[in-house]
Amino acid sequence: MIISTIASHSSLQILMGAKREGFRTRLYVKPNRKAFYSSIPPVDEIVVTENMREVLGDDGIVVPHGSFVAYLGIEAIEKANTKFFGNKRFLKWETSFELQDRVLKKAGIPTVEVIEPEEAKPDELYFVRLEGPRGGSGHFLAYGYELEEKIKGLSEPYRIERFTDGVYLYVHFFYSPILNRLELFGVDERLVIADANKRRPFRTLPYTIAGNKAVALRESLIPVLYDYGLAFVKAMEELEPPGIIGPFALHFAYDGEFRCIGFASRIDGGSNAKHWYSALYWERPMLMGERIAREIKLALEEDRLEEVVT
Amino acid sequence: MIISTIASHSSLQILMGAKREGFRTRLYVKPNRKAFYSSIPPVDEIVVTENMREVLGDDGIVVPHGSFVAYLGIEAIEKANTKFFGNKRFLKWETSFELQDRVLKKAGIPTVEVIEPEEAKPDELYFVRLEGPRGGSGHFLAYGYELEEKIKGLSEPYRIERFTDGVYLYVHFFYSPILNRLELFGVDERLVIADANKRRPFRTLPYTIAGNKAVALRESLIPVLYDYGLAFVKAMEELEPPGIIGPFALHFAYDGEFRCIGFASRIDGGSNAKHWYSALYWERPMLMGERIAREIKLALEEDRLEEVVT
Amino acid sequence: MIISTIASHSSLQILMGAKREGFRTRLYVKPNRKAFYSSIPPVDEIVVTENMREVLGDDGIVVPHGSFVAYLGIEAIEKANTKFFGNKRFLKWETSFELQDRVLKKAGIPTVEVIEPEEAKPDELYFVRLEGPRGGSGHFLAYGYELEEKIKGLSEPYRIERFTDGVYLYVHFFYSPILNRLELFGVDERLVIADANKRRPFRTLPYTIAGNKAVALRESLIPVLYDYGLAFVKAMEELEPPGIIGPFALHFAYDGEFRCIGFASRIDGGSNAKHWYSALYWERPMLMGERIAREIKLALEEDRLEEVVT
Numbered sequence: 001m002i003i004s005t006i007a008s009h010s011s012l013q014i015l016m017g018a019k020r021e022g023f024r025t026r027l028y029v030k031p032n033r034k035a036f037y038s039s040i041p042p043v044d045e046i047v048v049t050e051n052m053r054e055v056l057g058d059d060g061i062v063v064p065h066g067s068f069v070a071y072l073g074i075e076a077i078e079k080a081n082t083k084f085f086g087n088k089r090f091l092k093w094e095t096s097f098e099l100q101d102r103v104l105k106k107a108g109i110p111t112v113e114v115i116e117p118e119e120a121k122p123d124e125l126y127f128v129r130l131e132g133p134r135g136g137s138g139h140f141l142a143y144g145y146e147l148e149e150k151i152k153g154l155s156e157p158y159r160i161e162r163f164t165d166g167v168y169l170y171v172h173f174f175y176s177p178i179l180n181r182l183e184l185f186g187v188d189e190r191l192v193i194a195d196a197n198k199r200r201p202f203r204t205l206p207y208t209i210a211g212n213k214a215v216a217l218r219e220s221l222i223p224v225l226y227d228y229g230l231a232f233v234k235a236m237e238e239l240e241p242p243g244i245i246g247p248f249a250l251h252f253a254y255d256g257e258f259r260c261i262g263f264a265s266r267i268d269g270g271s272n273a274k275h276w277y278s279a280l281y282w283e284r285p286m287l288m289g290e291r292i293a294r295e296i297k298l299a300l301e302e303d304r305l306e307e308v309v310t
Numbered sequence: 311m312i313i314s315t316i317a318s319h320s321s322l323q324i325l326m327g328a329k330r331e332g333f334r335t336r337l338y339v340k341p342n343r344k345a346f347y348s349s350i351p352p353v354d355e356i357v358v359t360e361n362m363r364e365v366l367g368d369d370g371i372v373v374p375h376g377s378f379v380a381y382l383g384i385e386a387i388e389k390a391n392t393k394f395f396g397n398k399r400f401l402k403w404e405t406s407f408e409l410q411d412r413v414l415k416k417a418g419i420p421t422v423e424v425i426e427p428e429e430a431k432p433d434e435l436y437f438v439r440l441e442g443p444r445g446g447s448g449h450f451l452a453y454g455y456e457l458e459e460k461i462k463g464l465s466e467p468y469r470i471e472r473f474t475d476g477v478y479l480y481v482h483f484f485y486s487p488i489l490n491r492l493e494l495f496g497v498d499e500r501l502v503i504a505d506a507n508k509r510r511p512f513r514t515l516p517y518t519i520a521g522n523k524a525v526a527l528r529e530s531l532i533p534v535l536y537d538y539g540l541a542f543v544k545a546m547e548e549l550e551p552p553g554i555i556g557p558f559a560l561h562f563a564y565d566g567e568f569r570c571i572g573f574a575s576r577i578d579g580g581s582n583a584k585h586w587y588s589a590l591y592w593e594r595p596m597l598m599g600e601r602i603a604r605e606i607k608l609a610l611e612e613d614r615l616e617e618v619v620t
Numbered sequence: 621m622i623i624s625t626i627a628s629h630s631s632l633q634i635l636m637g638a639k640r641e642g643f644r645t646r647l648y649v650k651p652n653r654k655a656f657y658s659s660i661p662p663v664d665e666i667v668v669t670e671n672m673r674e675v676l677g678d679d680g681i682v683v684p685h686g687s688f689v690a691y692l693g694i695e696a697i698e699k700a701n702t703k704f705f706g707n708k709r710f711l712k713w714e715t716s717f718e719l720q721d722r723v724l725k726k727a728g729i730p731t732v733e734v735i736e737p738e739e740a741k742p743d744e745l746y747f748v749r750l751e752g753p754r755g756g757s758g759h760f761l762a763y764g765y766e767l768e769e770k771i772k773g774l775s776e777p778y779r780i781e782r783f784t785d786g787v788y789l790y791v792h793f794f795y796s797p798i799l800n801r802l803e804l805f806g807v808d809e810r811l812v813i814a815d816a817n818k819r820r821p822f823r824t825l826p827y828t829i830a831g832n833k834a835v836a837l838r839e840s841l842i843p844v845l846y847d848y849g850l851a852f853v854k855a856m857e858e859l860e861p862p863g864i865i866g867p868f869a870l871h872f873a874y875d876g877e878f879r880c881i882g883f884a885s886r887i888d889g890g891s892n893a894k895h896w897y898s899a900l901y902w903e904r905p906m907l908m909g910e911r912i913a914r915e916i917k918l919a920l921e922e923d924r925l926e927e928v929v930t
Contacts, residue, residue: 524893
């Protein structure tokens with residue numbers, strides 16, 4: 001059995017996990033990224049191509065990640081006959097404000113407050129968020145008095161959030177249909193270019209993500225996040241049957257209370273930052289990519305593969 | 311043999327470590343936290359109760375952590391007949407300025423400078439620290455000119471420290487009476503809500519801890535910290551015989567020199583951030599919770615349990 | 621066979637790695653650091669001395685690190701008959717602007733822009749960098765209008781860089797002549813005293829390094845960094861035959877583009893922050909110190925030791 005993916009985002013942990021669980025691996029790589037990806041042992045077969053859509057003709061199990069929608073488009077993914085790990089109809093839920101709001105509301109997870117431009121107060125801070133996952137780029141911070149000027153040029157859907165004076169935490173979950181269990185894998189903090197402000201007088205800088213850093217969450221905060229995770233799984237089960245299969249992440253602002261700012265409806269790049277919580281379930285720390293391969297193996301052993309691929 | 315604790319703070323690593331060392335585990339959990347704690351395999355027995363004091367009737371070895379004093383009170387812990395891992399009379403030493411100062415002075419560990427309100431200069435920054443461990447909440451930063459106004463409303467004991475322009479490092483130690491050895495396990499940095507300032511124009515924000523991040527300390531700084539750890543162990547041995555058994559942490563401001571800002575007289579929540587220094591002693595990285603279970607096992611094997619429980 | 625080094629910088633991982641690969645270890649330690657280093661199991665032989673130059677008479681394989689040039693001087697190292705792991709003539713390349721520029725230019729790696737004092741604009745930020753590796757100390761941030769005043773007192777070679785509003789990433793590589801392979805081991809962010817600004821109104825503070833924090837780099841950024849690593853190895857092969865043997869690090873500012881700010885021509889202290897990328901090559905995460913010992917072992921097994929020592 002072959003596990004296949006596209007070279008980017010979280011493919012390293014997907015490949016490494018697949019090898020560790022005994023699968024062969026196949027990777028679709030753009031020519032300018034070939035040197036690195038051809039140098040690492042967990043890649044069994046490498047397909048060097050400019051056209052990432054070739055993965056849609058793959059005959060293995062394709063593991064999608066955060067670059068899939070950008071490279072292939074939702075429609076092509078949903079129409080493809082390829083075997084995707086997970087519920088491929090879940091992928092679109094992170095791509096629009098409307099879908100995001102629907103599931104978060106149904107799950108009862110508190111969210112950041114969204115305001116209309118005319119409600120903004122001149123001296124307060126706001127966060128302008130563009131629609132869809134975009135690695136942080138495009139979003140920006142602005143005082144109320146700057147808003148009109150700054151949003152004038154936007155050609156994409158956006159919304160204005162009351163800025164939360166707190167830390168931003170990204171919580172990684174895995175829902176296993178085979179074990180009927182939700183696992184909390186870890187938490188990360190994004191490293192964004194705007195963090196440059198920790199060493200200079202403040203200046204508005206891009207929120208583009210450069211990397212992720214593991215955070216050991218204060219343990220007293222975990223149970224409520226786990227409850228949110230359970231509620232999210234339950235809501236998606238009704239909204240997009242059969243619901244979530246595998247990894248997802250909930251994104252929060254925390255200023256003493258958690259307020260959701262979005263989610264990833266697939267493996268989140270922040271799971272590249274290794275955490276030990278997975279050892280609670282699996283005796284040793286495991287990356288999310290390995291967890292995916294483990295679920296496929298468990299499914300195969302019980303002849304239930306159709307429950308984890310779509 | 312059963313190892314028991316209360317669900318919070320660092321209970322995940324305590325439970326996981328206990329299982330790994332071959333013990334049974336028992337966990338006292340509040341009803342609103344049941345979903346998470348009942349989902350993780352390392353919990354053998356779960357006692358769901360609003361009353362955490364039930365742990366004082368436990369017949370196993372109870373491992374205290376940072377939530378114990380808050381939930382049970384020092385007096386109840388000291389009077390209980392329960393077997394506590396560690397020297398339970400050490401627990402109170404972190405709870406008052408007076409006790410903190412006594413041991414730090416005896417150990418010769420430099421501390422941040424404490425000033426009287428009238429010594430404050432208007433344009434300098436000060437840190438107002440409330441007494442006792444409190445997860446960072448309540449403390450605040452203030453300029454001298456703001457101090458009078460800001461401390462007016464305080465109803466709890468506090469003190470005013472000269473603010474150190476530096477980084478804050480929390481150093482985790484384990485003292486083993488069985489091996490007669492002090493082990494340096496790792497270092498963390500707190501993630502506090504006030505860190506939000508790295509992405510916004512400065513504003514006074516709470517110091518409430520949201521999580522912990524592992525820091526690989528510059529190696530040249532380690533020997534002096536280890537010497538402070540040794541001196542602290544020696545001082546406590548005289549002040550509260552038989553002295554320290556197991557985990558503690560020293561907290562420092564570092565601006566080129568280390569100045570102690572406090573300590574944890576039990577496992578510190580920052581040890582939830584995994585570090586590899588423990589592999590120096592144990593060949594593979596080990597969480598502090600596992601180290602505790604290992605000490606109990608070593609003590610049982612040598613029939614010396616009474617040296618590690620009180 | 622004995623592996624020897626000086627107690628500081630990255631000696632803990634060097635010693636631990638040597639033991640894990642089956643070597644004996646010897647450590648040269650200053651008396652004031654004896655308590656810590658004599659307490660850890662991976663040290664087989666300890667030489668307590670004020671004179672670190674004694675390592676130059678060692679009869680084992682000496683693994684140099686970032687404290688060697690400071691303690692011993694380039695000249696003494698190059699003249700010594702001691703067996704050094706790596707190409708000891710590579711060590712000097714990080715010590716001067718002229719050598720740094722030569723190799724970075726040859727490798728085609730983009731660098732931060734260096735300006736002349738008279739080019740500075742009053743309201744822009746600049747970074748004044750002193751020559752040579754120095755653990756971050758001495759460098760400083762300044763507005764153009766402050767530059768003249770601030771550089772007046774400098775007695776060491778320096779240069780003025782256009783300040784990059786971004787994050788600073790340190791990328792750790794290992795080049796193996798035995799396997800003829802470049803391995804990307806991980807990425808860290810420095811924790812410097814100036815980071816204190818994330819919790820206070822901005823103030824110019826020292827860039828002295830206190831520690832390192834692991835960063836999981838956004839995966840899409842890795843291939844270009846790997847290409848820079850390959851180009852660097854190739855350039856050094858021509859400039860200082862036989863070229864790089866073992867660990868080095870490239871240091872970058874990243875504001876959407878990578879611009880090199882320097883490098884470490886030996887194991888970099890940032891590799892003390894553990895990362896999992898090494899598991900791509902070696903099935904489990906390995907610290908750089910262990911990778912060094914592995915290379916020596918591989919060389920010994922193939923009777924090719926002379927290819928990895930000079």
